[in-house]
Amino acid sequence: MNKHSKAVLTLGLFLSISFSALAKVKLPQIFGSNMVLQRDEPIRIWGWANVGEKITVNFKGSDYTTEANADGKWQVLMKAAPAGGPFTMKINEISLDNVLLGDVFLCSGQSNMAFLLMKADGGEKDLANSANPNIRVLNVTRDIEFQPLDDLTKKTPWQVAGPQVLGKFSAVAYYMGRKLQKELNVPIGLVSSAYGGTVIEGFISAPSLDTIARLKPILDQIGTKNQKQYIAEKIAELEKSHGKLNQYTNTEVLWDTIKPTLPVYAKNWETMKLPTLWEKAGLPNVDGVIWFYKEVNLSSADCEKDAFLSLGRIADQSVVFFNDQKLGSSPDSRDLIREFTVAKSLLKPGVNKILIRVANKGRNGGIWGPQSKLFFKAGNHKIAIDGNWNYKIQEINIAVHPNDVPSSIYNAMINPLKSLAYKAVIWYQGESNANWADEYEGLLKSLIKDWRKQFNQPKLHFVIVQLPNYKKVLSTPEVNATWALLREGQDKAARQPNVGLVNIIDLGLADDIHPTDKFPVGERVAAKVQQLVYGQKVAADGPVFKSMKIEKGKAILEFDHAEGLTVNNKAERSNFIIAGKDQKFVWAQAKLEGNKVVVWSNEVKNPVAVRCAWADNPGKSYFYNGANLPMSPFRTDNWKIDLEVIPR
Numbered sequence: 001m002n003k004h005s006k007a008v009l010t011l012g013l014f015l016s017i018s019f020s021a022l023a024k025v026k027l028p029q030i031f032g033s034n035m036v037l038q039r040d041e042p043i044r045i046w047g048w049a050n051v052g053e054k055i056t057v058n059f060k061g062s063d064y065t066t067e068a069n070a071d072g073k074w075q076v077l078m079k080a081a082p083a084g085g086p087f088t089m090k091i092n093e094i095s096l097d098n099v100l101l102g103d104v105f106l107c108s109g110q111s112n113m114a115f116l117l118m119k120a121d122g123g124e125k126d127l128a129n130s131a132n133p134n135i136r137v138l139n140v141t142r143d144i145e146f147q148p149l150d151d152l153t154k155k156t157p158w159q160v161a162g163p164q165v166l167g168k169f170s171a172v173a174y175y176m177g178r179k180l181q182k183e184l185n186v187p188i189g190l191v192s193s194a195y196g197g198t199v200i201e202g203f204i205s206a207p208s209l210d211t212i213a214r215l216k217p218i219l220d221q222i223g224t225k226n227q228k229q230y231i232a233e234k235i236a237e238l239e240k241s242h243g244k245l246n247q248y249t250n251t252e253v254l255w256d257t258i259k260p261t262l263p264v265y266a267k268n269w270e271t272m273k274l275p276t277l278w279e280k281a282g283l284p285n286v287d288g289v290i291w292f293y294k295e296v297n298l299s300s301a302d303c304e305k306d307a308f309l310s311l312g313r314i315a316d317q318s319v320v321f322f323n324d325q326k327l328g329s330s331p332d333s334r335d336l337i338r339e340f341t342v343a344k345s346l347l348k349p350g351v352n353k354i355l356i357r358v359a360n361k362g363r364n365g366g367i368w369g370p371q372s373k374l375f376f377k378a379g380n381h382k383i384a385i386d387g388n389w390n391y392k393i394q395e396i397n398i399a400v401h402p403n404d405v406p407s408s409i410y411n412a413m414i415n416p417l418k419s420l421a422y423k424a425v426i427w428y429q430g431e432s433n434a435n436w437a438d439e440y441e442g443l444l445k446s447l448i449k450d451w452r453k454q455f456n457q458p459k460l461h462f463v464i465v466q467l468p469n470y471k472k473v474l475s476t477p478e479v480n481a482t483w484a485l486l487r488e489g490q491d492k493a494a495r496q497p498n499v500g501l502v503n504i505i506d507l508g509l510a511d512d513i514h515p516t517d518k519f520p521v522g523e524r525v526a527a528k529v530q531q532l533v534y535g536q537k538v539a540a541d542g543p544v545f546k547s548m549k550i551e552k553g554k555a556i557l558e559f560d561h562a563e564g565l566t567v568n569n570k571a572e573r574s575n576f577i578i579a580g581k582d583q584k585f586v587w588a589q590a591k592l593e594g595n596k597v598v599v600w601s602n603e604v605k606n607p608v609a610v611r612c613a614w615a616d617n618p619g620k621s622y623f624y625n626g627a628n629l630p631m632s633p634f635r636t637d638n639w640k641i642d643l644e645v646i647p648r
Contacts, residue, residue, distance in 0.1 A: 036189025046075035102187025109429035111196030175522020275369030468508030539627030564626020
């Protein structure tokens with residue numbers, strides 16, 4: 001073979017390999033081996049390829065053919081099929097194996113939905129017996145983005161249920177799925193897409209939030225920017241006024257580890273009025289290191305004894321210096337009051353310098369109060385040190401938290417999932433919205449409407465897990481309880497077609513926002529799914545308020561789902577409060593009369609309103625029905641709830 005022939009052959013092979021590589025079909029991560037596709041619904045498969053590339057999808061003996069469009073995207077819609085499998089799906093050169101047809105559930109919300117099976121009560125034991133080829137899971141990694149993504153950014157494979165897989169999967173989702181698979185005897189697919197510590201606004205698409213006045217300016221500011229562009233702009237804005245800034249690595253622990261040189265105060269340092277979080281002082285989304293400087297003037301008499309310095313709370317880490325000598329350092333603890341003894345050897349008549357290094361690793365940072373705790377005491381001389389401090393930014397990181405950017409979780413963790421068809425959505429969220437509970441009903445209704453539209457499933461079922469009891473049980477009626485108001489919002493949102501509510505008012509913990517007993521939560525969710533989605537006659541509801549009439553100074557209440565109504569003798573009180581037209585609630589007595597409950601108080605002669613379990617934590621539930629499910633919280637009035645104004 002001559003050199004020319006070899007060159008032609010080599011070029012031909014190179015072009016063949018190159019075109020083959022370019023023609024390779026790509027699938028989004030929601031499609032893969034071991035996946036479950038929704039039975040009895042048309043199946044949409046899509047992906048990317050070269051423009052004009054022919055795509056053939058073979059599934060269950062049928063071929064579906066299409067071409068990649070001008071944007072390099074393609075899709076096929078396959079006919080619906082009953083439960084079964086395992087099957088193999090071929091898409092050109094790609095082979096997806098061990099595919100099942102069954103029922104797929106999207107499980108979303110915040111940390112109690114994300115709570116891991118390995119950390120749940122009895123989780124280790126349940127893991128040991130969890131192998132089940134008819135349960136498959138997809139665990140979406142936490143992520144945010146400013147614009148809707150077509151695909152998940154992090155590798156997320158479908159996996160077959162088993163001990164090696166489920167330990168780091170949602171406990172609530174697993175317990176629900178296990179129950180359903182056993183009862184229905186069909187394959188179950190569980191997609192967990194949850195993000196702890198987040199508000200509901202992050203899970204709703206931007207077009208569905210655009211009418212909310214307080215969110216529109218944020219959405220307008222973001223516009224068409226992606227996350228990288230937004231961060232670059234914020235850094236550029238800061239550097240205009242603060243000069244070139246170093247990148248904060250978020251790796252150091254305390255001053256003792258890094259020991260950099262102390263900065264020298266200069267007149268060009270900026271001014272900040274303390275106490276405050278620096279996000280409220282013109283530094284939004286800024287994490288990193290900021291130095292704060294303050295001078296106090298002392299007399300000779302002030303310097304005769306050790307002094308005392310109080311700085312209030314600091315988020316997150318701090319190192320404190322007095323006249324360039326270290327007083328002490330504090331770890332991550334935003335609720336710790338920082339107090340120091342200042343040895344008299346460090347004091348001097350005249351100007352004395354306080355220098356504080358504050359490192360904030362995430363979310364809000366700064367010297368944030370209370371105001372009464374910012375003072376310096378020398379002898380009998382107490383000097384207030386709130387007000388203006390000088391500050392200098394040393395290192396920054398523009399950190400974007402999902403609670404700062406509406407729709408950011410939706411864009412990264414929900415939008416890429418919308419091509420799958422689902423049997424139902426399980427939603428467990430609300431803790432982070434409790435301070436603004438009056439908005440929750442509308443936001444939850446918006447989420448339901450939004451996802452039904454985005455998923456192209458206008459009748460998609462939603463099961464809402466109502467918030468449990470949490471915080472200290474109080475001895476006085478909680479008229480303005482935020483968790484109670486949020487539960488009411490969840491209840492009202494669930495009174496729509498194809499939406500159900502799961503009451504877990506008796507499954508929380510007073511001192512832990514993450515109750516560890518997830519098994520009964522999952523079981524109750526499964527029962528509600530059986531009732532709502534499959535139309536099965538199962539007990540899924542505790543007693544639900546139906547009506548009230550007043551007779552002879554007593555309120556007579558009727559309930560749905562009240563069969564076998566009984567009193568819990570372990571409860572400390574009835575959980576009922578009662579009020580007249582003066583709207584002053586007092587504890588009430590309650591007794592059973594058949595399936596009715598009579599409520600009264602000798603302090604209220606003419607009652608007009610009754611509330612049940614209306615508290616952040618009402619304590620042990622007083623009434624249960626024959627299915628051992630607790631009475632749902634409710635109120636008969638619609639009086640205004642006065643919420644503390646808490647900035648977002």
